[in-house]
Amino acid sequence: MATSFLSIEQLTQRYPDGKGGEFTVFENASFGIEKGEFVCILGHSGCGKSTIMNILAGLAEPTSGVVKMDGRHVSGPSLDRGVVFQNYSLLPWLTALKNVTFGVSARFPGWSKAKVIEHSTAFLAKVGLTGDAIHRKPSQLSGGMRQRVSIARAFANEPKLLLLDEPFGALDALTRGTIQDELIKVWSDTDQTVFMITHDIDEAILLADRILLMTNGPMAQVAESVEITIPRPRVRNDIVEHPNYYAIRNHLVHFLAQRSAELSGQEPTVNQHPKPVRIVMTEEPEGEDPEPAPRLRAVEG
Amino acid sequence: MGTLSENKRAALLSVLLLVVGCLIWELSIPAQKAAGELTEYELLTGAGQPKAGVPPPSQVLAKAWEQLSNPFYDAGPNDKGIGIQIGYSIYRVLAGYLLAALIAIPLGFLIGMSSVAYKALNPFIQVLRPISPLAWMPLALFVIQDSEASAIFVIFICSIWPMLINTAFGVAGVREDWVNVARTHELGALKTAFTVILPAAAPTIVTGMRISIGIAWLVIVAAEMLVGGTGIGYYVWNEWNNLDLTSVIFSILMIGIVGMLLDSMFGLLQRTVAYTE
Ligand SMILES: Nc1ncnc2c1ncn2[C@@H]1O[C@H](COP(=O)(O)OP(=O)(O)OP(=O)(O)O)[C@@H](O)[C@H]1O
Ligand SMILES: [Mg+2]
Numbered sequence: 086m087a088t089s090f091l092s093i094e095q096l097t098q099r100y101p102d103g104k105g106g107e108f109t110v111f112e113n114a115s116f117g118i119e120k121g122e123f124v125c126i127l128g129h130s131g132c133g134k135s136t137i138m139n140i141l142a143g144l145a146e147p148t149s150g151v152v153k154m155d156g157r158h159v160s161g162p163s164l165d166r167g168v169v170f171q172n173y174s175l176l177p178w179l180t181a182l183k184n185v186t187f188g189v190s191a192r193f194p195g196w197s198k199a200k201v202i203e204h205s206t207a208f209l210a211k212v213g214l215t216g217d218a219i220h221r222k223p224s225q226l227s228g229g230m231r232q233r234v235s236i237a238r239a240f241a242n243e244p245k246l247l248l249l250d251e252p253f254g255a256l257d258a259l260t261r262g263t264i265q266d267e268l269i270k271v272w273s274d275t276d277q278t279v280f281m282i283t284h285d286i287d288e289a290i291l292l293a294d295r296i297l298l299m300t301n302g303p304m305a306q307v308a309e310s311v312e313i314t315i316p317r318p319r320v321r322n323d324i325v326e327h328p329n330y331y332a333i334r335n336h337l338v339h340f341l342a343q344r345s346a347e348l349s350g351q352e353p354t355v356n357q358h359p360k361p362v363r364i365v366m367t368e369e370p371e372g373e374d375p376e377p378a379p380r381l382r383a384v385e386g
Numbered sequence: 387m388g389t390l391s392e393n394k395r396a397a398l399l400s401v402l403l404l405v406v407g408c409l410i411w412e413l414s415i416p417a418q419k420a421a422g423e424l425t426e427y428e429l430l431t432g433a434g435q436p437k438a439g440v441p442p443p444s445q446v447l448a449k450a451w452e453q454l455s456n457p458f459y460d461a462g463p464n465d466k467g468i469g470i471q472i473g474y475s476i477y478r479v480l481a482g483y484l485l486a487a488l489i490a491i492p493l494g495f496l497i498g499m500s501s502v503a504y505k506a507l508n509p510f511i512q513v514l515r516p517i518s519p520l521a522w523m524p525l526a527l528f529v530i531q532d533s534e535a536s537a538i539f540v541i542f543i544c545s546i547w548p549m550l551i552n553t554a555f556g557v558a559g560v561r562e563d564w565v566n567v568a569r570t571h572e573l574g575a576l577k578t579a580f581t582v583i584l585p586a587a588a589p590t591i592v593t594g595m596r597i598s599i600g601i602a603w604l605v606i607v608a609a610e611m612l613v614g615g616t617g618i619g620y621y622v623w624n625e626w627n628n629l630d631l632t633s634v635i636f637s638i639l640m641i642g643i644v645g646m647l648l649d650s651m652f653g654l655l656q657r658t659v660a661y662t663e
Contacts, residue, residue, distance in 0.1 A: 164570075
């Protein structure tokens with residue numbers, strides 16, 4: 086196996102179950118993420134997605150296993166790994182701009198104050214925040230605006246790896262859509278490696294190069310790695326026309342609705358890697374049949 | 387009337403209550419005869435001496451005018467202006483209070499950050515906290531041998547607890563997400579303490595400071611009654627010994643007003659550090 090930019094090797098997490106014993110959230114999970122890739126992870130609530138992310142962020146230690154980035158062990162948090170937390174985690178006593186400069190001045194301690202502000206303002210503008218909104222405190226911003234600030238803070242730091250924990254979980258569908266578009270825009274501008282947790286299948290298809298599927302916990306596994314065979318740039322309204330779209334979507338829905346439960350609790354093999362799945366609807370000229378017959382071909386290996 | 391804002395109506399009502407209250411007070415006190423109207427017999431039996439009755443508000447007002455028009459005169463140990471007396475009290479309160487803050491806030495940080503420190507110190511705090519500050523007075527006088535320093539010590543000991551407990555509570559309650567923000571930005575311990583934990587805990591800390599200053603102002607009056615010499619507490623007691631009830635009532639009012647000012651200063655501070663999540 087060629088080593089990836091980010092490689093997760095035999096990660097195991099156990100917690101005390103409160104009755105004197107232990108329960109295993111996941112065991113021997115291994116997968117890799119390439120540089121510049123946008124990877125989403127899908128799985129039911131409680132399967133351990135946040136746990137994996139906290140380990141990648143260095144905020145938590147796994148029971149066993151290692152995470153390597155650029156060939157180096159990850160231990161403890163670092164400015165190389167930026168995090169967008171599920172609940173925004175903005176500092177409520179600072180304005181939107183100061184929340185971003187807070188990060189930028191930690192990342193680039195040598196920069197002048199003016200440069201820090203300029204850089205931060207630019208990133209806030211990238212996510213659509215300009216004018217006097219950036220001088221307001223988080224409590225005076227809408228949920229969507231807060232999440233924009235949080236995304237700007239993470240991107241402005243230009244980390245090698247960006248970790249997003251259900252960044253749009255608390256937003257309404259419309260806001261979600263706009264911020265997803267902004268996220269794509271910032272990401273394609275910066276070419277960052279992104280690892281994102283989500284509950285939303287359509288969001289994952291829109292954003293990701295690859296989707297990792299987790300089975301239900303306890304003893305969850307990262308069972309499959311589904312490549313999103315839809316070319317970029319992707320536009321929300323157009324991708325549903327792509328022949329691969331529904332095939333991929335059906336595969337994901339089927340996994341989450343049925344197979345994630347069937348596969349759960351199985352003893353994982355040592356150094357288990359997710360099964361790569363590549364769905365391509367052949368012989369179908371692009372954009373003709375919005376809901377093709379499931380003549381999909383899963384390429385294994 | 388209906389067009390006035392709520393605040394204005396409330397202010398009008400306050401003034402009305404004050405005026406009515408003073409009028410009732412004024413009218414319920416039998417007027418004392420002026421000295422000229424007294425018979426010789428009455429003068430001989432001492433009826434001309436000011437009686438130790440409750441004075442009417444008009445007299446208190448006159449006293450206030452007299453005192454406040456020259457608050458800083460100093461005519462010997464038993465006759466100083468109200469400004470000087472209050473100044474002494476404020477000095478003692480601030481000295482004791484600042485010493486307490488200097489110890490309580492860093493210690494509170496420590497207790498809030500480390501559960502071992504919390505558990506180790508908690509029994510001491512629980513025993514020492516309910517002790518009336520004045521109960522320390524004899525011991526303080528004996529050990530320190532100086533009434534001034536003893537009064538400051540008593541202020542110190544009574545104002546330390548709310549600050550200590552609130553600081554510990556505020557620091558321990560800082561949301562883990564915010565600490566994680568500091569961690570993912572690789573902030574050092576000191577930087578985290580000042581840029582994340584302190585602002586996050588500031589509202590709770592300042593609430594503790596506000597409670598402390600209130601208690602300190604309550605206690606200084608009692609402490610000065612005990613140690614004597616100077617200060618507003620001593621002044622009240624001294625005027626009581628002189629049977630000058632007008633001065634007693636006037637100084638009670640002054641104690642209230644200074645207490646209110648101290649409190650509103652911290653109220654202001656509280657508003658500047660407040661944040662909504
Ligand atoms: N500190 C902890 N102590 C004990 N158990 C924990 C701890 N943290 C997480 N768990 C357990 O680990 C499992 C995975 O939790 P995690 O938060 O990673 O789930 P998740 O996949 O992110 O779920 P969601 O989609 O709801 O956010 C859950 O069963 C949870 O109860
Ligand atoms: Mg989660």
